[in-house]
Amino acid sequence: MTAEQKKSWEIRLEDLTLGYEDKVVLNKINASIPGGKISVILGSSGGGKSTLLRHLVGLRRPMSGKIILDKYDMFAMPDKEFRALRRRMGMLFQDGALLGSMNLADNVALPLREHTSLPEEVIREVVLYNLDLVGLAQAADYYPNELSGGMRKRAGLARAMVAAPPILLCDEPTSGLDPINSGQMDALLLNLKEQNPDMTIVVVSHDIESLFTIADHVMILHGGGIAFNGTLEELKNTQDQFLKRFLDRETIYEESRKEEHRSLRPETQEEVRNALDKWLGRN
Numbered sequence: 478m479t480a481e482q483k484k485s486w487e488i489r490l491e492d493l494t495l496g497y498e499d500k501v502v503l504n505k506i507n508a509s510i511p512g513g514k515i516s517v518i519l520g521s522s523g524g525g526k527s528t529l530l531r532h533l534v535g536l537r538r539p540m541s542g543k544i545i546l547d548k549y550d551m552f553a554m555p556d557k558e559f560r561a562l563r564r565r566m567g568m569l570f571q572d573g574a575l576l577g578s579m580n581l582a583d584n585v586a587l588p589l590r591e592h593t594s595l596p597e598e599v600i601r602e603v604v605l606y607n608l609d610l611v612g613l614a615q616a617a618d619y620y621p622n623e624l625s626g627g628m629r630k631r632a633g634l635a636r637a638m639v640a641a642p643p644i645l646l647c648d649e650p651t652s653g654l655d656p657i658n659s660g661q662m663d664a665l666l667l668n669l670k671e672q673n674p675d676m677t678i679v680v681v682s683h684d685i686e687s688l689f690t691i692a693d694h695v696m697i698l699h700g701g702g703i704a705f706n707g708t709l710e711e712l713k714n715t716q717d718q719f720l721k722r723f724l725d726r727e728t729i730y731e732e733s734r735k736e737e738h739r740s741l742r743p744e745t746q747e748e749v750r751n752a753l754d755k756w757l758g759r760n
């Protein structure tokens with residue numbers, strides 16, 4: 478696997494069935510995720526987005542079918558090559574997944590120290606370049622517990638990118654962030670894309686606003702299959718009622734409204750109210 482091979486890596490899913498033990502989450506899906514673009518994977522909660530990402534990064538094996546990265550049939554490779562392929566993928570985990578015992582610079586340097594014999598001063602330069610790219614050059618000596626949630630995510634992104642992977646996978650990069658931090662994360666991903674035009678970036682998200690900001694390509698998972706796979710433009714112009722409602726968040730809202738919720742017995746409500754009144758000195 479050398480750098481001069483084809484520049485951007487396409488991802489192909491062929492008759493792919495994914496799940497856990499005897500539970501199928503995605504059933505016989507077929508799709509391509511284009512190389513060198515930002516693709517956003519959407520879907521209702523529990524629809525299998527993280528599950529798909531875990532398989533793309535090689536943490537789990539599919540029940541059946543193939544994942545083809547560039548020209549590599551991921552799960553049909555000898556172990557050694559499979560491990561080498563996995564190293565070619567950067568993954569931003571939901572909370573950044575930084576090691577608490579190391580400062581940011583060492584966290585970001587980790588992949589380079591583990592997998593290369595680059596001299597320290599080169600590593601330092603690459604680390605500071607990447608921290609600067611995510612706006613954290615000043616925080617190189619901070620430990621993860623000294624950072625805000627948004628800073629941790631950005632640091633996780635710097636680490637995922639440090640080995641310049643052809644494929645970068647991000648699980649919910651804006652979840653748990655306020656609108657300003659979310660906007661910064663979107664801007665960062667766009668900036669990153671500009672700096673690395675060949676990089677294939679796959680972002681799992683709940684965030685419809687972020688979708689419209691960053692996506693070239695969109696995949697929507699629903700009911701164990703793929704409800705849409707195409708460009709953002711195609712999605713915007715869709716006449717499909719389900720997709721339109723999905724984009725308006727109506728589907729998600731209606732589905733939550735349909736859920737049956739447990740209710741408190743009236744005598745319990747009464748008892749709790751009395752106890753709280755007593756505790757709070759009401760009456």
Ligand SMILES: Nc1ncnc2c1ncn2[C@@H]1O[C@H](COP(=O)(O)OP(=O)(O)OP(=O)(O)O)[C@@H](O)[C@H]1O
Pocket residue numbers: 497500502520521522523524525526527528529683
């Ligand atoms: N480790 C696991 N073992 C068994 N089942 C799992 C496991 N992880 C996820 N699942 C199940 O797989 C299904 C898909 O979960 P997944 O986490 O992929 O959904 P998601 O689309 O990422 O949802 P969310 O938007 O809430 O993050 C769910 O029904 C979930 O219960």
Ligand SMILES: [Mg+2]
Pocket residue numbers: 526527528
């Ligand atoms: Mg998830």
